[in-house]
Amino acid sequence: MLPEKPELNALLASHRVLVCVGSGGVGKTTTAAALALWGALSGRRTAVVTIDPAKRLADCLGIRPGSSPEKPIPPELFASYGLQPTGTLTALLVDQQSAWDAAIARYAPTPEIRDRIFANRFYQGLSRTLSGSHEYMAMDTLALLVQQGTYDLIVVDTPPTRQALDFLEAPQRLQRFLDSRARAWFTRAPGTRTWSALSAVNRTTTFLLRKIEEATGISALSEISEFFTTMQAMFDDFGERFQRVSQLLTSAETAFLLVTSPEYTVLAEAEEFYHGLTQMGITLKAVVVNRVHDEWLAVSPSATERRRLTERLRSLLPLSAEQEPVVEWLVKNFFAYQHLAREESTRLAQFTDTFSASPLLIRVPALPAFPADLAGLTLLNHYLFSSPAERPLRRRARKR
């Protein structure tokens, strides 16, 4: 069992970049937003790079799709929630499609070529579905932010992936994919009308592409070739930028934080995340477990005790005959809750036992509604940053 310590504050204070990883649906985006809010409240110029925020959360963070100039959340908004940050909070949305389009617009030599690329089916497929390009864009945004130096703290929310470390590996894959040697096959040799793919010895490639053309009716070769020929300059840049991000992620400035929930499949994936990170030489600094049901009693009452409690409750509650079943339900509900909490804590203990290092472990209780505005984020911060003893008694009945 790992110690539960209120040291997340120290972790935030000593790092410049916080990367939140974890499966989809565990509250990763919300946790990242809450951490960023804490950064702003403690006086730092903070940015949160997010992928797919819930609409209400996006609204409260001032994210509008398509609006590129980044603006910090206005002080009036904080004030309306009774908050007075000494720092700032800016949310940035990573949109794969528009990021690619912007890059094309930047690198295309003429508007005609730009439009041709936009209409290119190979480009459309690449920008929408190429696995890893979302991850790459998030990384790219991060690199840019660090380079600009406008922020003291950058919290990165990673795309929801089931595959453990897609986020970290995808940019590398994308880089390999766009590597200059491979591209050379598809790029027009200077001064000729043929593609190097055809003149080169790589018959397999040619054969495959012919097959693909036959099967799909798409002139695969010419579309791929046109795309790569136009985009040369942009791709040459990729390698260097990716190198910078890689260095940043493994540097002492960056802390990785795993967000999870105590469910069986989610924890199994969280374990894979942990091992994957370890293999890549990255130390996990903290684990946030959302939606935990606190165990209220150290020892669950026995079946006899349970019957006696039901009878006792029946005599204590002033209920009408119609409301009678309520007593049974109350007891059953309590025991179900107790059981759920017990199972979760067993699973969590098994999970943390597999760790060789000791990251910070933070449990956040199952909240009636997951935070979707600044008030909700403030509540979440309460669970993230305060020591267990300071938490509301409502949740910590044992302490009464």
Place this chain on the structure above:
Amino acid sequence: MLLWFGGNVPPKRRTLPPTLAALAQKRLLFFAGKGGVGKTTVTAAVACTLAQQGKKTLLVEFDDNSRAARLLGLSSTDRHAAEPQQVSPSLFVLSTSGQIALKEYLHLIIPFKPVLRAIVESRAYQYFIAAAPGLKELLTMGKVWYEERKREAATQQPLWDIILVDLPATGHSLQYLRMPRAAHETFGGIISRESERIAAVLNDAEKTAINLVTLPDELPVSETQEAYRQLTEELDLPLGALFINRVHSAPLSTEILKTVSLHGRMSPGERQVIDLILRCGQTEAMNAEAQVVRVQPLYNLSLPIVFLPVVGSEGASKTIVEQLSRVMTTVADESPPRDNTNRRKRSRADYTPHVTRET
């Protein structure tokens, strides 16, 4: 766990509730939903339920992580097998992906192993599968279609009575459903002809039903509305049911509990437990009340709703899939969570789904 799935105990055949009974008549059931809503668990539970009815059931998942196979207790080697793996006498699981499907497809066109290997290992091939518009989705759907068409050699009866497909998280899952028709319209050659046949099966309301899985929470509810809009307006595909997972319910309102004051003498220990019981009931009632409000917009969709309670409280001997499968066949179907609030008087009719589609 395998004991239960493996069935030394003869399966109990309960009469299925109407919504599930209607789904059981189909050949292809797709399940779509946002990440984290328990889509895989729900799909696996429906598959178990149908398999228990004696239907030869295949559960297909498009995921390298094989969540469903894991949930059903398959070992890690079986999880990555190319062929369907048996979980119980009538339940099989197949974890597939676009890459695997494409390799199989190429094997059909290029039967020479060395040539095939050279192609698959070539950079050009990697390029193509990564970026060819929708090819991955198309081929994965093709794989489902291929399983649907499989026949027993002796009887010429379909090999599978029913196939359930656990689609990836929402945005992406619609991509899979959209692909066959789009491919037919944009591509030429063999692919166009084959995708037309796949699209025809997808659009056949006799055979196919697209189901949605969601949670009674804000974000999943709005995503479900959006997915429903796209499915009905843009894709025009036959819909099945909406599964709302992890629904809290309470037979009492928070109002009643507020008025409760405890009379009589109690020891401090006893008072503490009684207090906790009440507090716990209060929390559950609050959750239930909040959820009733949050799921309101979903009643406007023309879809039968299956409410699934929070499970996981019956003891470690039963798996979550097993528990969910059990509640599905008993209480869950179309019994809405109770509304104990006085905000507005509601009648049963409010919850009755308006099923207007013709089947």
